[in-house]
Amino acid sequence: MVRGVITVLLLLINTLVLIGPMMVVALLKLLLPVAALRRACSVMVMTIAETWAEICKAIFALMTPTQWDIRGVAALRQDTSYLVVSNHQSWVDIPALVQAFNRKTPYFKFFLKKELIWVPFLGLAFWALDYPFMKRYSKAVLAKHPELKGKDLEITRRACEKFQGIPVTVVNFLEGTRFTPAKHKQQGAPYTHLLNPKAGGVAFVLAALGDNLDALLDVTIAYPQGTPPGFWALLSGKVNRVVVDVQTRPLDPALWRSDYQEDAEFRAELQQWVSELWAAKDLHLQELKREIS
Numbered sequence: 001m002v003r004g005v006i007t008v009l010l011l012l013i014n015t016l017v018l019i020g021p022m023m024v025v026a027l028l029k030l031l032l033p034v035a036a037l038r039r040a041c042s043v044m045v046m047t048i049a050e051t052w053a054e055i056c057k058a059i060f061a062l063m064t065p066t067q068w069d070i071r072g073v074a075a076l077r078q079d080t081s082y083l084v085v086s087n088h089q090s091w092v093d094i095p096a097l098v099q100a101f102n103r104k105t106p107y108f109k110f111f112l113k114k115e116l117i118w119v120p121f122l123g124l125a126f127w128a129l130d131y132p133f134m135k136r137y138s139k140a141v142l143a144k145h146p147e148l149k150g151k152d153l154e155i156t157r158r159a160c161e162k163f164q165g166i167p168v169t170v171v172n173f174l175e176g177t178r179f180t181p182a183k184h185k186q187q188g189a190p191y192t193h194l195l196n197p198k199a200g201g202v203a204f205v206l207a208a209l210g211d212n213l214d215a216l217l218d219v220t221i222a223y224p225q226g227t228p229p230g231f232w233a234l235l236s237g238k239v240n241r242v243v244v245d246v247q248t249r250p251l252d253p254a255l256w257r258s259d260y261q262e263d264a265e266f267r268a269e270l271q272q273w274v275s276e277l278w279a280a281k282d283l284h285l286q287e288l289k290r291e292i293s
Contacts, residue, residue, distance in 0.1 A: 003064070003235075003237045004232060004235040004236030004237070006063060007060075007236070008235055010062075010063065014052060014055045014056060018052045018055075019121070019125070022045055022048045022049070022125060023121065023125070025041050025045050025128065026041070026045060026125060027124075028041050029045070030124075030127075030128075041128070042128070042129075042130055045128045049107055049129060050102055050103055050107055053107075054102060054103065056095070057102065060095065060234075063237070064234065064236075064237045064239070065237055065240060066237075066240065066242060067240065068096070068099045068100075068242055068244065069242065069244070069292075070099060071243070071244065071246060072247055073101070073104050073246050075248070076101070076104045076217075076248075078103070078104070078105060078106055079167050080106075081106065081163075081169070081212055081214045082168075082170070082214065083170050083172065083206070083213050083215075083251065084097070084108060084169060084170065084171045084216075084217045084219055085172050085174050085202065085216065085218060085219065085277070086171070086173055086219035086220070086221060087175065087193075087281060088173040088177065088179060089179045089221065089223065089228035090228035090229055090230065090231070091178075091230065092223075092228070092230075092233075092234050092239065093173075093178075093221050096221050096242050096244050097171065097244070099244065101169065105169045105217075106167040106168050106169045108169040108171045109129065109130065109131050109132065109168060109170055109171070110131060110171055110172075111131075111132050111170070111201075112131050112132070114133045116133070117133055130162055130163070132160050149261075157207075157208050160208045160209050160212070163209060164212060168209070168212065168213075169217075170205055170213075172202050174197035174198055174201065174274065174278070175194065175195040175196070175197055175198070177195065178228075179193070179195050179228070183195055191278060192282055192286060193282055193285045193286060194278055194281065194282050194285065197275070197277075197278045199260075199273075199274040202274065203267075204260070206251075206255050207256050207259075207260065210251070210253065210255065211253075211256075215248050215249065216248070216250070216251050217246055217247075217249075218246070218247040218249055218277065218281065219244060219245070220243075220245045220247075220288060221244055221245075222243040222245070222285055222288035222289055222292060223241075223242060223243075224289075225239075241292060243288055245284070254269075255270060255273065
């Protein structure tokens, strides 16, 4: 309990100390009229975020016994753009990705719902970090307003224009939610350790950013515990080991050659690609669990 409380306090102090400079630079970026100065602000914000992440790593190293077994990252570069796909079991997955990729690849980004830009402080921070905000229209809305078809992708593509020629790492949890036995049973997933992947999300990312991405980082996170640990277990020192296995794969431009929503043949091909990727990941995760158990 004492270890966990102290760890939380140190992480909170780190965040409070660095959120101030980040907000100042974010406001400058919002107000400055010159594009070159705004880009300089983006670099500064990213540097602050990476520094925050490195200090978080140092706090975990100081306060917890967790061994971060990171594999396959030796050849990664900060001047290369990546799409990261990962299994998702616990909130511990997020610090695991930070351990694996901070200052080894460009600072990673998530596609966020457009509504999050209005969250106080966080929205400004996400905007300053150039997180792409996306607008997704439901099938019901499109049925009533067919003129909106394709507008969501157009909005996201415009949001991603800032990444043209700039290294970026985009993270996508294909399952869309954390794995639990109950969800696995409810889905009737054909995998032993994974939920069903959602091809639509990665299709959206590839359509918006495909030409700007150089490689796929296929990430498999494994925990020795029978049940994936919660975040408090990590903070309080009850997680002894986390394995983050990274396999770099090429990205075929055919994966974003057509419209996922409108082209049934292309949709089937992309879904097959995702299914094969996930079947291989399920077997790999089983091997990792057997190795570390």
